Amino acid sequence: MPGLKGRAAVAGVASTRFGEHWDSDSYDLLAQACRGAVADAGLSMDEIEAGWVGIAAPFTGTGGAMLADAVRMFGKPITRVENFCATGMDAFRNACFAVAAGVYDVALACGVEKLRDQGASGLPAVSRPDPVLERPAAPALFALAATRSFSEYGWDEHDLAEVAVKNHANGAKHPLAHLRSEITVEQALAAPPVAEPLKRFDCSAISDGAAAVVVTRPEVARGLNHHDALVTVQACAFAVTTAHPHFAPGVQWVGFPATQKAAAMAYEEAGISNPLEEIDVVECHDCFTITELLNLQDLGFCETGTAARFTRDGHTRADGELPVNPSGGLKCFGHPIGATGCRMIYEITSQLQGRAAGVQVADSRIGLAHNLGGPGSVGAITILARED
């Protein structure tokens, strides 16, 4: 069956600054991102035919009317999507399906989250009280992965710190990033513990923010602003597993089956056989530093157990063989949950078009965005290519 390859294009992108927005609500952030993406495409809001809005937490907003009210787009179809941390990317995915079906010429995918108002993280309110099983809070959950990876692969806290240092170096240069300071390995290692062995700089920022993407058929995008740097969808693959993997027998917790499955699906859809050679730039889900290391393996960029060495050798730096999170990642750009997937599409598109607002990686033609949603439950991968 045909996938999405070459059947949808990214015609415009925008992101708000991620961080603390005490003077803006969800509507304000969504409006800023959506108006930005529509203007970036060279369109007006009236030309948008349908919307998909990603919102993870009910305190941010509910229903398609959230987007309608934010941008005064009334009388059109709008869907709210929620899929843990892959929420924004799933909004994008569903917009792509409708466009690929030919039902709409021009669709808007966006995501927003307002987390700072909810205290330190707001995350407890995102998870429902499960009637059967309790879920540990995110840092405790990923601390299990770090502990087990240390034991299994011989990695240590210094390996994690290398990821943090790289992503801080990138994030410091992005004008829209939440955490904009460089750090050293020594600072990372000396930081206070959050959930051993994860320390402060191993954890991503908890942010407010919104991002948006205009999705069109490629023929339509060829008549819009970025016709000379057309970015098309090569794959958008999702794999969902249990919400309770930490209770599943046999789960080693040194990698995420959801990402591994999604990667296999995405590479098949895009026709990619050697990810490391063929993919030029990556935004991946570094909710914690350990997650980025495990992602590199799950995404097939290096052999099992070698991600720490791969990182220490500088391959994932902005000037390395495989730039990973040139935006600063969730780690420094921030992580307003519903917005993150669309923010990654914004970053990868900007990179491919040579107009990244922060660090610009050289000569990138194919980029990959990856989300890991829930407690390892959702693997979500979008592959974009510059076609001209």
Next chain:
Amino acid sequence: MPGLKGRAAVAGVASTRFGEHWDSDSYDLLAQACRGAVADAGLSMDEIEAGWVGIAAPFTGTGGAMLADAVRMFGKPITRVENFCATGMDAFRNACFAVAAGVYDVALACGVEKLRDQGASGLPAVSRPDPVLERPAAPALFALAATRSFSEYGWDEHDLAEVAVKNHANGAKHPLAHLRSEITVEQALAAPPVAEPLKRFDCSAISDGAAAVVVTRPEVARGLNHHDALVTVQACAFAVTTAHPHFAPGVQWVGFPATQKAAAMAYEEAGISNPLEEIDVVECHDCFTITELLNLQDLGFCETGTAARFTRDGHTRADGELPVNPSGGLKCFGHPIGATGCRMIYEITSQLQGRAAGVQVADSRIGLAHNLGGPGSVGAITILARED
């Protein structure tokens, strides 16, 4: 542009009993509905390629993993959709897009809600605390519509009671309905007030339940169980307006612009010029009796101001010119929010195939399902046709 007309088919449907399910959780209900729909199609769960699950309230569940865990469908793409009371129908709509795009041959759309555990309604927990505007609770909101309609059209409480009596007569005969008792006009008029002029029998049931629909391309459905009674999608139209229409200047509150807009879109997509003549059976969003009356007008089945007379004259009875809510409707079948849209698809499909579990209407070839989501914010319409 092509709509969905004839590009997706309903290959299987199922619904749980709606009502009080103290001994089942969301997973149980979802599993029962989904396994039922898949079996109804003559498929196995392994053959489902992707899922869409509609859940309105976070206390029911979050994320696509809810469905994965319920039916042990791991490693496949699953999206959670939320769109107020149109949640389940929007899950169906997005599944149709992916199937029409040719990305999947066989998709599962479903919805679930567990409301009874939350006390009388659970609804306050569905609505977020809006930073700017408060929303009145549902009965108070629709009481405004009744009050204004009485003034504008000369309707009265007896007109509302006629709707309740009809829907109770239908619901009493459906083995899966929540409220299964007939009532008289006298009983309806003597019932205790909830929000004047709405009384107890003017309000829909607050229920637990789940429903599911297998969506395929029509060619695929022709090789499955119901090949001799193929039901295809003729339209699936959504129109979203503000979440705060009760504050919008000029809103008369005697009809819902979202439904009017969605109806225009749906009829255009399906190629229907005379709804009353061409449509044979309707499931519409009777969250309150007044809503059914206003829907009849918004959907173009009768002139403005005439819905009460149209109902009193018996046209909407199961043996009338236009059977409306032969299932008993939200009023008696019940209203587990995320499930309702899929439950309507279940009922319309069953009616068109001549295998309704409750009241079977005669000679129906084209059916319409309608949801009104939020405070009049979302108008959602699906039109199905039996093609053989």
